[in-house]
Amino acid sequence: MRSFVASTLLVSLALAAPYKDYGYSYGENSRLNVQVGDRPYYLVDNMDEGPLKQKLQGCSEGPFKPSNFVISHRGAPLQYPEHTIEGLVAARRQGAGILECDVAFTKDKKLVCRHAQCDLHTTTDILNRTDLASKCTTPFTPAANGKVASAKCCTSDITEMEFKSLCGKMDGFNTNGTTVEEYMDGTPYFRTNLYATCGTLMTHNDYINKVNSWGLQFTPELKTPEVKMPFNNYTQEQYAQDLIDAYKTRKIDPSRVWPQSFLPDDIFYWLKQEPAFGKQAIYLDQRVDTPEGYENATASIPSLAARGVRIMAPAFFALTKLNANGTIVPSEYAIAVKKAGMDIITWSFERSGWLNKGGDYYYQYVAKAIDNDGDMYTVLDVLARQVGIKAMFSDWPATVTYYANCFGLGK
Numbered sequence: 246m247r248s249f250v251a252s253t254l255l256v257s258l259a260l261a262a263p264y265k266d267y268g269y270s271y272g273e274n275s276r277l278n279v280q281v282g283d284r285p286y287y288l289v290d291n292m293d294e295g296p297l298k299q300k301l302q303g304c305s306e307g308p309f310k311p312s313n314f315v316i317s318h319r320g321a322p323l324q325y326p327e328h329t330i331e332g333l334v335a336a337r338r339q340g341a342g343i344l345e346c347d348v349a350f351t352k353d354k355k356l357v358c359r360h361a362q363c364d365l366h367t368t369t370d371i372l373n374r375t376d377l378a379s380k381c382t383t384p385f386t387p388a389a390n391g392k393v394a395s396a397k398c399c400t401s402d403i404t405e406m407e408f409k410s411l412c413g414k415m416d417g418f419n420t421n422g423t424t425v426e427e428y429m430d431g432t433p434y435f436r437t438n439l440y441a442t443c444g445t446l447m448t449h450n451d452y453i454n455k456v457n458s459w460g461l462q463f464t465p466e467l468k469t470p471e472v473k474m475p476f477n478n479y480t481q482e483q484y485a486q487d488l489i490d491a492y493k494t495r496k497i498d499p500s501r502v503w504p505q506s507f508l509p510d511d512i513f514y515w516l517k518q519e520p521a522f523g524k525q526a527i528y529l530d531q532r533v534d535t536p537e538g539y540e541n542a543t544a545s546i547p548s549l550a551a552r553g554v555r556i557m558a559p560a561f562f563a564l565t566k567l568n569a570n571g572t573i574v575p576s577e578y579a580i581a582v583k584k585a586g587m588d589i590i591t592w593s594f595e596r597s598g599w600l601n602k603g604g605d606y607y608y609q610y611v612a613k614a615i616d617n618d619g620d621m622y623t624v625l626d627v628l629a630r631q632v633g634i635k636a637m638f639s640d641w642p643a644t645v646t647y648y649a650n651c652f653g654l655g656k
């Protein structure tokens with residue numbers, strides 16, 4: 246990993262170059278008018294007084310450009326239904342340089358964008374579709390007699406054509422629902438249904454074509470199957486290969502593709518079979534979720550590096566901690582990854598709602614230092630400048646775009 250000082254220097258040199266040298270000279274992107282909206286200003290105003298707040302205030306008038314430090318997580322799901330064209334369009338407008346598609350497969354073994362293979366009952370209107378609801382692995386059962394409502398609908402329950410006919414909604418459900426309508430009405434309070442008017446679902450191919458037309462970069466995630474593999478003869482290896490083949494078919498340069506997986510075997514498969522793509526593969530590390538798993542994960546970093554893994558990606562809570570003085574500093578895990586010469590990408594910013602009570606999962610190791618929404622920039626600053634992360638996934642890319650442009654990050 247390059248030191249922060251070195252990468253800052255490179256960034257400043259790059260900033261002096263004409264815009265086309267950013268790699269955005271093709272597609273519609275070269276004249277994109279990035280809009281960060283009012284939220285970053287609200288968050289900066291909300292910060293505690295200090296040099297970071299002053300620095301960020303000094304960047305208020307831009308200019309704002311797309312940044313590869315900013316990865317759109319599922320589109321822009323703080324406000325848009327996840328994995329929809331509308332969400333992608335919003336993320337691009339907000340300056341994300343890399344856009345995500347979580348990849349799952351349909352009954353006819355086609356690749357589509359969904360966060361989980363079996364989340365159609367919470368992210369689409371499938372339960373309200375008389376022609377498709379009955380095809381669900383577990384059709385809807387209303388709440389009754391003290392038992393909560395249930396349903397489970399998977400991409401592998403339906404064909405690609407059927408998938409494309411669904412409407413995207415905000416992810417959420419009400420377990421107390423006694424009707425489908427009530428069950429589907431579960432958007433968390435800090436999000437909104439304002440844009441949930443039938444979001445346009447995407448196949449993996451739709452996503453690639455869209456992002457390619459914008460000249461931006463790709464981060465497809467091979468989602469862990471929730472059905473037994475092989476699925477009707479469809480093997481895990483074929484699934485991993487199909488994901489890469491979609492880019493090869495279009496002659497998309499591997500340097501623009503950042504494949505991700507939680508399963509190390511997928512990463513090793515790509516390293517062996519598709520090394521040009523494998524060297525950019527992102528190992529999503531969920532082992533950190535328990536204290537013992539965190540210790541094991543930290544200890545395993547040198548051996549993963551030795552096997553060719555180049556990018557580690559735990560949830561961002563695992564990259565910082567509080568020191569004895571209550572200051573937010575890099576964690577042992579973060580230090581181990583940097584020491585091994587690997588890069589770090591992390592997730593997901595703007596997924597937590599309000600931070601006035603110390604935040605959620607994502608702020609668990611620094612909760613004592615968090616008491617207002619502006620503190621999210623304090624955490625991002627430690628991640629960017631002390632941990633040295635390469636990029637941050639965000640549910641609302643604009644917040645990170647503002648920071649990235651202020652510090653010249655992401656090319």
Ligand SMILES: *[C@@H]1O[C@H](CO)[C@@H](O)[C@H](O)[C@H]1NC(C)=O
Nearest residue numbers: 388393418419420421422431
């Ligand atoms: C469901 O009902 C229980 C019991 O009445 C209540 O505690 C809970 O908050 C309800 N959940 C939702 C999502 O409305």
Ligand SMILES: *[C@@H]1O[C@H](CO)[C@@H](O)[C@H](O)[C@H]1NC(C)=O
Nearest residue numbers: 370373374425426427429430
């Ligand atoms: C369910 O479908 C009906 C008929 O198409 C429609 O009027 C209604 O808005 C839908 N409800 C939801 C929550 O999607």
Ligand SMILES: *[C@@H]1O[C@H](CO)[C@@H](O)[C@H](O)[C@H]1NC(C)=O
Nearest residue numbers: 352354475476477478479480
């Ligand atoms: C799986 O492959 C076997 C052997 O090639 C074949 O006989 C069988 O029909 C296939 N099953 C499915 C569901 O495609």
Ligand SMILES: *[C@@H]1O[C@H](CO)[C@@H](O)[C@H](O)[C@H]1NC(C)=O
Nearest residue numbers: 532535537538539540541542
């Ligand atoms: C951690 O590693 C030890 C020793 O290899 C192993 O016994 C244990 O199951 C691991 N725990 C977790 C949570 O991975």
Ligand SMILES: *[C@@H]1O[C@H](CO)[C@@H](O)[C@H](O)[C@H]1NC(C)=O
Nearest residue numbers: 567568569570571572573574
């Ligand atoms: C805590 O603060 C004191 C006084 O500023 C400093 O000497 C000490 O090194 C700090 N400890 C840590 C762990 O940062």
